Amino acid sequence: MVQKDDNLKDIISHSKEYGFVFPSSEIYDGLAATYDYGQLGVELKNNIKEYWWKAMVHMHENIVGVDSAIFMHPTTWKASGHVDAFNDPLIDNKDSKKRYRADVLLEEFVEKIRQKIQKEVEKGKKRFGDDFDEEQFLATNPNVLRNQKKIEETEERMRAALESSDLEAIYNLIVDLEIVCPVSGSKNWTEVRQFNLMFSTELGSVAGDAATIYLRPETAQGIFVNFLNVQKTGRMKIPFGIAQIGKAFRNEIVARQFIFRMREFEQMEMQFFVRPGDEMKWYDYWKEQRINWHKALGLGEDRYRFHDHMKLAHYANAACDIEYDFPMGFKELEGIHSRTDFDLKQHEEHSGKKLQYFDPELNESYVPYVVETSIGLDRMFLAVLSSSYKMEDLGDGKQRALLSIPPALAPYKVAIMPLTKKDGLPEKAREIMDAMKLDLNCIYDEKGAAGRRYRIQDAMGTPYCVMVDHQTLEDNTVTIRDRDTMEQERVNVDDLHQIIGDKVAMHKLLTS
Ligand code: ATP
Numbered sequence: 001m002v003q004k005d006d007n008l009k010d011i012i013s014h015s016k017e018y019g020f021v022f023p024s025s026e027i028y029d030g031l032a033a034t035y036d037y038g039q040l041g042v043e044l045k046n047n048i049k050e051y052w053w054k055a056m057v058h059m060h061e062n063i064v065g066v067d068s069a070i071f072m073h074p075t076t077w078k079a080s081g082h083v084d085a086f087n088d089p090l091i092d093n094k095d096s097k098k099r100y101r102a103d104v105l106l107e108e109f110v111e112k113i114r115q116k117i118q119k120e121v122e123k124g125k126k127r128f129g130d131d132f133d134e135e136q137f138l139a140t141n142p143n144v145l146r147n148q149k150k151i152e153e154t155e156e157r158m159r160a161a162l163e164s165s166d167l168e169a170i171y172n173l174i175v176d177l178e179i180v181c182p183v184s185g186s187k188n189w190t191e192v193r194q195f196n197l198m199f200s201t202e203l204g205s206v207a208g209d210a211a212t213i214y215l216r217p218e219t220a221q222g223i224f225v226n227f228l229n230v231q232k233t234g235r236m237k238i239p240f241g242i243a244q245i246g247k248a249f250r251n252e253i254v255a256r257q258f259i260f261r262m263r264e265f266e267q268m269e270m271q272f273f274v275r276p277g278d279e280m281k282w283y284d285y286w287k288e289q290r291i292n293w294h295k296a297l298g299l300g301e302d303r304y305r306f307h308d309h310m311k312l313a314h315y316a317n318a319a320c321d322i323e324y325d326f327p328m329g330f331k332e333l334e335g336i337h338s339r340t341d342f343d344l345k346q347h348e349e350h351s352g353k354k355l356q357y358f359d360p361e362l363n364e365s366y367v368p369y370v371v372e373t374s375i376g377l378d379r380m381f382l383a384v385l386s387s388s389y390k391m392e393d394l395g396d397g398k399q400r401a402l403l404s405i406p407p408a409l410a411p412y413k414v415a416i417m418p419l420t421k422k423d424g425l426p427e428k429a430r431e432i433m434d435a436m437k438l439d440l441n442c443i444y445d446e447k448g449a450a451g452r453r454y455r456i457q458d459a460m461g462t463p464y465c466v467m468v469d470h471q472t473l474e475d476n477t478v479t480i481r482d483r484d485t486m487e488q489e490r491v492n493v494d495d496l497h498q499i500i501g502d503k504v505a506m507h508k509l510l511t512s
């Protein structure tokens with residue numbers, strides 16, 4: 001655990017050092033849990049967006065996109081349930097004065113017991129070697145069984161308390177489990193209270209309730225209110241989807257762990273409208289599609305797991321998360337939710353407008369059901385960074401910092417370098433770069449020793465370096481150096497564009 005936390009610290013400082021992520025308004029000592037993306041960060045972020053947009057919109061004939069406003073009519077949030085129910089249960093520790101989400105404290109408690117079971121399994125594996133039968137061990141080992149029972153009992157009580165929003169029961173569970181504050185180590189807790197997560201502001205110069213509007217806490221509602229606009233103008237036939245990428249705002253009780261939980265963040269959401277009754281089929285379909293999208297990146301198949309929701313949101317009839325093994329452990333990266341017809345029906349009721357679809361095959365009109373996929377762009381960014389960041393031993397006490405970002409997502413695809421600053425090499429390098437930059441994001445570097453320049457590109461995550469040397473002037477060849485293997489190959493300049501273009505192409509991810 002300690003090692004993982006250290007890893008997060010290293011990632012944060014590496015991100016800052018190379019211009020991926022800066023603390024926001026840093027010259028004023030920053031603003032809690034708010035970050036700015038720097039010159040490399042914005043490129044990585046844009047590439048992740050492109051990968052998502054292509055996979056969701058361009059690869060699906062029945063999905064289109066929108067870009068709706070952040071401000072929406074305030075009744076939207078009454079209809080969606082956010083005004084009344086977008087609350088988190090919060091609890092304070094009286095000694096440390098730290099504030100926690102009560103449900104997160106409980107989840108972390110359960111996760112710790114899970115880790116204990118995992119440790120028992122590791123011990124068993126070591127002791128019995130090849131003869132170890134994990135299934136049998138899990139079914140019979142007394143320690144495992146005791147811990148498993150504790151997890152089940154805790155989860156059952158959690159489910160009951162959270163589903164009925166019974167704040168006293170949540171408090172009692174925290175006390176009964178003897179959960180201590182991670183900072184003060186004490187059990188001196190306040191009662192549990194509800195806290196609404198929406199930021200409000202006022203429209204124009206009018207004061208008072210009527211002018212209160214909210215910064216959207218999710219992008220989904222901008223899709224729902226445009227459901228008929230898109231369906232009619234795009235002549236969409238059910239099943240079809242609407243996708244959107246945009247900012248969302250939540251006044252999180254505890255915003256920490258770098259860009260994992262922020263108060264201003266970005267979401268990539270898709271609402272898929274289906275025939276009532278078909279939603280579970282499409283829920284399974286999207287679960288599979290989304291996990292494949294993640295795995296195609298090659299960040300490590302064992303870094304993902306599905307987690308079914310215990311407490312279903314007020315709108316859902318099935319929901320799960322794709323969790324990722326972040327430096328802080330397995331946490332939610334993406335949610336897949338079957339939202340029923342809740343949102344459209346609510347908007348019908350509050351707006352007085354019909355939001356129905358006439359199904360020519362059934363010859364009837366209905367309010368469609370919705371399956372949603374919702375991923376946090378910033379969390380995806382952290383997933384990519386944390387799996388890519390490595391300190392590699394090169395022998396002789398030398399090390400290199402490496403970001404092995406999947407080439408299709410890397411900020412720069414190629415660095416072009418003349419071996420020296422003279423003999424016409426810079427001119428030749430510039431000529432190569434001018435041709436390549438039409439298609440690929442290139443960076444030019446002529447300063448310092450070649451080895452040092454390679455190290456800088458490794459740390460920035462640039463997958464390929466092209467070196468222009470004296471031989472280039474004689475036979476029109478250059479070397480391509482591979483970031484991950486550090487191997488070099490000599491190729492003809494005429495083939496360079498094609499070779500690198502193929503290596504960094506996004507279509508490989510989209511078709512795998
Ligand atoms: P959590 O349980 O971690 O608070 P959530 O279940 O409330 O997340 P959703 O409402 O399902 O999150 O939002 C969809 C996605 O948006 C999440 O999977 C996550 O990737 C992202 N997200 C949500 N809240 C934040 C935040 N405060 N900062 C960054 N990303 C977020």
